[in-house]
Amino acid sequence: MGKLFTGRLQVSIDVGTTKICVLVAQQLDQDRVEILGVGKAPSYGLHKGVVVDVAKTIHSIKAAVAEAEIMAGVKIEQALLGIAGAHISSRNCHGAVPIKTGEIRDYDIKAVLAAARAFPIPEGQQILHVLPQYFSIDGQEPLQDPCGMHGIRLEVNAHIIMGAITSVQNLIKCCQKAGVKVQDIILEQLASADAVLCSDEQKLGVGVLDIGGGTADLAIFQHGSIRHTKVFAIAGNHFTNDLAVGLRASQNEAERLKRTYGFSYFEPNKTDQMVEVKLVHGYQKEMVHIDEIAFILKARAQELLEFIKLEIEQHHLQLFMRAGLVLTGGGSLLLGMKDLAQSMLKMPVRIGRPRIEFGLPDSLENPIYSTSYGLIIHTLKKEKNNASKKYGPLASRVFARMKSWVAEFF
Numbered sequence: 001m002g003k004l005f006t007g008r009l010q011v012s013i014d015v016g017t018t019k020i021c022v023l024v025a026q027q028l029d030q031d032r033v034e035i036l037g038v039g040k041a042p043s044y045g046l047h048k049g050v051v052v053d054v055a056k057t058i059h060s061i062k063a064a065v066a067e068a069e070i071m072a073g074v075k076i077e078q079a080l081l082g083i084a085g086a087h088i089s090s091r092n093c094h095g096a097v098p099i100k101t102g103e104i105r106d107y108d109i110k111a112v113l114a115a116a117r118a119f120p121i122p123e124g125q126q127i128l129h130v131l132p133q134y135f136s137i138d139g140q141e142p143l144q145d146p147c148g149m150h151g152i153r154l155e156v157n158a159h160i161i162m163g164a165i166t167s168v169q170n171l172i173k174c175c176q177k178a179g180v181k182v183q184d185i186i187l188e189q190l191a192s193a194d195a196v197l198c199s200d201e202q203k204l205g206v207g208v209l210d211i212g213g214g215t216a217d218l219a220i221f222q223h224g225s226i227r228h229t230k231v232f233a234i235a236g237n238h239f240t241n242d243l244a245v246g247l248r249a250s251q252n253e254a255e256r257l258k259r260t261y262g263f264s265y266f267e268p269n270k271t272d273q274m275v276e277v278k279l280v281h282g283y284q285k286e287m288v289h290i291d292e293i294a295f296i297l298k299a300r301a302q303e304l305l306e307f308i309k310l311e312i313e314q315h316h317l318q319l320f321m322r323a324g325l326v327l328t329g330g331g332s333l334l335l336g337m338k339d340l341a342q343s344m345l346k347m348p349v350r351i352g353r354p355r356i357e358f359g360l361p362d363s364l365e366n367p368i369y370s371t372s373y374g375l376i377i378h379t380l381k382k383e384k385n386n387a388s389k390k391y392g393p394l395a396s397r398v399f400a401r402m403k404s405w406v407a408e409f410f
């Protein structure tokens with residue numbers, strides 16, 4: 001321990017349903033980080049993205065943190081934490097306020113965002129994120145950053161994300177008991193999106209679907225801001241369970257079959273390939289036709305994609321998805337998933353991997369790391385945004401200088 005680093009350290013913890021992943025990164029400049037360490041431990045204390053066993057979760061977090069500490073040669077004290085689960089809900093809100101001095105300042109923006117979040121919050125829920133989609137001044141064209149502009153009335157459309165207070169508290173408690181202070185808590189699909197989407201896609205309009213072990217998390221972006229989020233309680237583990245039940249195989253065997261065969265070969269009656277399957281007790285084996293494996297997996301994939309299709313149709317999201325859908329998370333690796341999504345949703349679909357420029361690129365460019373890497377990138381972007389707002393946009397700085405020159409003449 002005790003290596004010397006020149007850049008600021010940033011740590012993320014992705015508490016997933018199948019694995020807990022800790023990343024230690026060093027900030028190189030405003031936009032770039034170098035990964036210094038990774039720690040990973042199997043997760044046994046979560047169900048569908050929510051902590052159900054505090055002791056097991058703490059144990060796994062400790063193991064992943066210790067591994068990352070050794071690799072990076074640092075002591076981890078605080079971290080960014082991802083949150084998901086079926087308790088997450090979201091809505092689009094609108095707020096409006098008069099502009100106090102005629103010129104929009106930080107406090108006007110805070111006031112209009114506070115107005116947007118002034119709605120009755122369901123009991124037991126708390127607001128996790130208030131994400132501005134766009135602002136407008138006196139009913140004019142939408143703007144991303146109104147700071148420094150002039151007008152009478154400021155309006156905002158914002159996407160508000162809520163989560164169950166108890167689920168959030170349990171997750172934070174597990175981290176703290178594992179010896180790590182929680183610096184910020186971020187919705188997992190927002191993080192994954194920052195790891196796998198490029199800014200052009202986010203401007204044009206794109207969806208990201210993180211298919212993990214317990215939940216599939218959807219987020220849709222356009223013009224660089226969030227439009228829609230939704231958590232579905234179907235993901236990778238359901239595929240494994242279906243295979244285990246359908247073939248009377250053990251969980252490990254079902255997991256192996258799922259990863260090896262998927263359902264991309266599935267064209268009924270086109271192949272005679274038989275696969276040896278270890279049955280549940282391990283001492284008996286059975287020959288199963290490959291079509292049978294594919295049939296079970298494809299049925300579950302169709303169910304998940306039907307939910308996504310319904311969500312897109314119900315909320316008229318096609319318009320926001322001109323660049324299509326990006327699949328990420330371990331479940332996106334299921335052979336056949338991408339092609340089925342493309343044909344059912346009738347839009348371009350690709351698999352998104354974290355684009356890691358510095359440090360350990362090969363091993364980390366896997367969709368299972370999108371959330372952990374994204375937590376760091378998301379925070380970097382947020383800090384950069386806040387820093388630019390602190391000094392105001394270029395136009396307002398120039399305008400302020402001009403006002404001071406004019407003042408000098410009188």
Ligand SMILES: Nc1ncnc2c1ncn2[C@@H]1O[C@H](COP(=O)(O)OP(=O)(O)OP(=O)(O)O)[C@@H](O)[C@H]1O
Binds near residue numbers: 213335
């Ligand atoms: N090659 C593969 N083919 C099919 N599925 C895979 C493959 N690799 C991993 N998976 C599946 O991905 C899932 C784990 O993905 P991931 O690590 O993204 O989930 P998680 O973050 O732990 O869970 P969650 O985000 O739901 O809390 C498991 O169900 C696993 O079986």
Ligand SMILES: [Mg+2]
Binds near residue numbers: 014016017213329371
């Ligand atoms: Mg995950």
